Amino acid sequence: NFNYRYDLLAHETSEAQPAALMHDAIGAGVVFARSDWTLNASWMDFIAGTFDQSHAHEDQGSFTLYRHGWLAVSPNIFSHSGLHEEVTAHSVLRFDQNGAAIPQNHGTATRTVNDGGDILTIAANLTPIYADHAQAVPSWNRTMTYARSSHTFTVHDTCQVAADVHPVWQLQLPTAPQLQSDGSIVAGGLVIRPLLPAAPSVNVVDLHASGPLHDPSDPNSIPEFDAGYRLELSAPSGCEFKVELKAL
Numbered sequence: 001n002f003n004y005r006y007d008l009l010a011h012e013t014s015e016a017q018p019a020a021l022m023h024d025a026i027g028a029g030v031v032f033a034r035s036d037w038t039l040n041a042s043w044m045d046f047i048a049g050t051f052d053q054s055h056a057h058e059d060q061g062s063f064t065l066y067r068h069g070w071l072a073v074s075p076n077i078f079s080h081s082g083l084h085e086e087v088t089a090h091s092v093l094r095f096d097q098n099g100a101a102i103p104q105n106h107g108t109a110t111r112t113v114n115d116g117g118d119i120l121t122i123a124a125n126l127t128p129i130y131a132d133h134a135q136a137v138p139s140w141n142r143t144m145t146y147a148r149s150s151h152t153f154t155v156h157d158t159c160q161v162a163a164d165v166h167p168v169w170q171l172q173l174p175t176a177p178q179l180q181s182d183g184s185i186v187a188g189g190l191v192i193r194p195l196l197p198a199a200p201s202v203n204v205v206d207l208h209a210s211g212p213l214h215d216p217s218d219p220n221s222i223p224e225f226d227a228g229y230r231l232e233l234s235a236p237s238g239c240e241f242k243v244e245l246k247a248l
Helices: 127-133
Strands: 022-025 030-034 043-047 063-066 070-072 093-097 110-115 119-125 139-147 152-160 165-173 185-187 190-196 201-206 229-234 240-247
Touching (some): 030 110, 043 139, 063 152, 070 165, 070 240, 093 139, 093 152, 165 240, 185 229
Antiparallel strands (some): 022 030, 043 063, 093 165, 119 139, 139 152, 165 229, 185 190, 201 229
16 A cells, blocks of 8 residues: 555646755754755765664765766665675775674764855764774764865764774775876766875775675676775774865
């Protein structure tokens, strides 16, 4: 009984342009924002809320970017299963220990949202999402700033980790990132500028070439991902990252 007659009624021919450029979906824990309502607009979402469902993804602190096409997006859209809930499939700060990513646990991240018109700021405390591993990851805070007029997003992470934990700043991309001579990285219509640390170690994972097989038990199985890249930035020490993302 999910098909109703009123779902099939014709909409009004004239549509009113919404006044708001941001929607804070508190219940879902997602902030949606855009620069304007033209076809030239940039768009983003940011996730920080309650993680309590068995099939929910470990994507607290992640974000998606769009302008004239996907700029940063979960590789699930390029996968055959669409079921990659793990931390490595989202644009988050990853915490590796003993060669594996520490999983996010059920909990509630908190956030504040300040929309000043041109500048939108989202400050999230993601520490509760690692409460089950509090000794390994005592804290993680992420602030995302969106400058609408320049279509620029700045992501600033601060955190504390144990001595044997290696933080990795990761960004999921549909286009192969290319390192430029000035230290920036270009992936399609997205320019990525690491600000902190100024010269991080850069690693690119081609999910189609090096990712899992769709059916690991089948020796003739095709790759799970048809496309997608994961950009990884890491620092020799410390746990602070600041990255500028500009949509062209």
